[in-house]
Amino acid sequence: MPVHRPRVVIVGGGFGGLAAARALRRAPVEVIVIDRVNHHLFQPLLYQVATSVLSPGQIGSPLRGIVGSQRNTTVVLAEVTGVDREKRHVVARSADRENVAIPYDILVLATGARHSYFGHGEFERYAPGMKTLGDAVAIRNRILQAFEQAEAEEDPTRHRDLLTFVLVGAGPTGVEMAGALAVMVRTTLRSEFRRIDPTSARIVLVDMANRVLGTFAEDLSAAAKRRLERLGVEVRLGQAVDRIDEGGIVAGGERIASHTVIWTAGVAPSPAGQWLGAATDRAGRVKIQPDLTVPDHPEIFVVGDTASLEHDGRPLPGVAQVAMQQGRYAARLIRRRLQGKTAPRPFHYFDKGNMAVVGKGFAVLQSGPIRMSGFIAWLGWAAVHLEFLAQSSLRVSVFVQWVWTYLTGQRGSRLIVTPPVASIASPPVDAVTPAREPR
Numbered sequence: 001m002p003v004h005r006p007r008v009v010i011v012g013g014g015f016g017g018l019a020a021a022r023a024l025r026r027a028p029v030e031v032i033v034i035d036r037v038n039h040h041l042f043q044p045l046l047y048q049v050a051t052s053v054l055s056p057g058q059i060g061s062p063l064r065g066i067v068g069s070q071r072n073t074t075v076v077l078a079e080v081t082g083v084d085r086e087k088r089h090v091v092a093r094s095a096d097r098e099n100v101a102i103p104y105d106i107l108v109l110a111t112g113a114r115h116s117y118f119g120h121g122e123f124e125r126y127a128p129g130m131k132t133l134g135d136a137v138a139i140r141n142r143i144l145q146a147f148e149q150a151e152a153e154e155d156p157t158r159h160r161d162l163l164t165f166v167l168v169g170a171g172p173t174g175v176e177m178a179g180a181l182a183v184m185v186r187t188t189l190r191s192e193f194r195r196i197d198p199t200s201a202r203i204v205l206v207d208m209a210n211r212v213l214g215t216f217a218e219d220l221s222a223a224a225k226r227r228l229e230r231l232g233v234e235v236r237l238g239q240a241v242d243r244i245d246e247g248g249i250v251a252g253g254e255r256i257a258s259h260t261v262i263w264t265a266g267v268a269p270s271p272a273g274q275w276l277g278a279a280t281d282r283a284g285r286v287k288i289q290p291d292l293t294v295p296d297h298p299e300i301f302v303v304g305d306t307a308s309l310e311h312d313g314r315p316l317p318g319v320a321q322v323a324m325q326q327g328r329y330a331a332r333l334i335r336r337r338l339q340g341k342t343a344p345r346p347f348h349y350f351d352k353g354n355m356a357v358v359g360k361g362f363a364v365l366q367s368g369p370i371r372m373s374g375f376i377a378w379l380g381w382a383a384v385h386l387e388f389l390a391q392s393s394l395r396v397s398v399f400v401q402w403v404w405t406y407l408t409g410q411r412g413s414r415l416i417v418t419p420p421v422a423s424i425a426s427p428p429v430d431a432v433t434p435a436r437e438p439r
């Protein structure tokens with residue numbers, strides 16, 4: 001007689017969902033992981049794909065490959081579009097089917113966040129954000145394409161706009177991206193062009209806040225800013241972006257002409273709150289209880305970026321550590337319930353600290369009372385990021401690539417992989433002057 005095992009449906013194979021699935025590997029449950037993409041993505045290194053250091057395959061791992069040996073776990077490639085709390089099923093669509101009901105006994109929603117343009121959806125067309133591997137590759141194409149266009153452009157007055165890169169948002173992603181771009185033009189690209197000087201590229205980092213890395217201590221923000229400026233990045237703080245169009249941006253009342261604007265500012269949660277009809281915070285994240293369940297629904301957990309929980313009187317930040325710890329906690333609670341044991345103590349977040357890298361061999365690190373910046377912090381950053389990659393093969397491959405890039409300045413993946421004119425919001429093709437023989 002087959003024994004009915006409770007079915008745990010986990011929506012999202014990111015940091016939170018994957019941590020939950022892994023922690024349930026020996027539990028007497030059937031686990032179904034649903035994700036709209038077939039891979040787990042290590043988002044903290046997306047900027048290294050966008051700046052050609054790493055290739056997409058070095059920061060993304062097929063979910064099937066990660067949990068494939070977990071006999072109680074099935075991976076389903078589908079996009080969830082809703083939840084029926086009464087009938088206890090999620091509604092999903094896949095490549096060839098709509099409105100498929102997938103029943104659950106226990107549901108873990110771990111659907112993360114997406115970009116937020118703070119009510120300016122029209123910015124997206126000209127200033128792509130970076131959340132997925134596709135986004136990072138599109139941005140990489142666009143950056144490399146700008147240098148190619150400038151090299152092919154015979155009118156030197158147009159080089160300036162083509163070689164101006166604007167990053168909107170001076171949080172960790174904007175800072176890391178600006179630093180990496182600055183290093184790229186000064187090392188890898190430096191001697192490879194004939195008509196343009198890549199080191200003349202203008203890299204502008206804009207934010208309406210008064211300091212970069214606003215979640216770090218002030219002295220670390222100041223150290224990161226100094227480092228960026230030493231790398232040649234123009235840091236413009238206290239300037240709101242009023243407009244973004246095909247010609248660039250208007251910030252603090254001044255137009256900055258640019259063909260490449262990248263959005264590294266806000267994020268908004270997934271629509272999980274709408275699916276559940278549950279109470280949300282101002283940002284739209286589902287308000288959860290200290291055991292990570294939705295009020296009145298002990299069978300529904302929400303974890304990670306799409307959940308809102310206060311900790312020591314402050315909302316938990318949208319970082320990978322929170323998502324992973326919450327995913328593991330939800331799995332533990334599920335196991336204990338099935339064993340008839342008492343519930344564990346309410347979720348407690350163990351904050352291991354924050355880090356951000358600024359160019360080559362320099363990072364800022366803040367962990368409890370420890371604050372440091374420089375090379376040692378960068379080594380710590382590298383070790384932690386290697387440790388949290390999803391598979392050992394990736395750890396080896398990324399480590400080798402980093403050492404190679406550090407020593408030689410060469411990058412792992414500098415291919416423009418879509419037809420040049422098809423890259424997102426590129427200038428029209430007739431704006432490109434045909435190239436003549438190099439002088």
Ligand SMILES: Cc1cc2nc3c(=O)[nH]c(=O)nc-3n(C[C@H](O)[C@H](O)[C@H](O)COP(=O)(O)OP(=O)(O)OC[C@H]3O[C@@H](n4cnc5c(N)ncnc54)[C@H](O)[C@@H]3O)c2cc1C
Pocket residue numbers: 011012013014015016017034035036037039040041043044045046047078079080081110111112113130131172173270303304305306318319320321323355
């Ligand atoms: C560029 C960038 C850099 C970052 N750097 C850092 C850093 O240095 N340190 C740090 O701690 N954090 C960093 N973060 C934040 C960190 O990545 C997130 O906090 C973390 O990924 C949240 O985990 P999660 O499980 O909630 O969501 P995610 O990891 O985003 O996973 C969500 C998953 O759900 C899937 N999904 C979404 N909607 C659906 C749907 N409708 N149907 C099916 N599947 C769906 C997605 O495909 C995805 O796989 C960074 C984020 C970004 C974007």
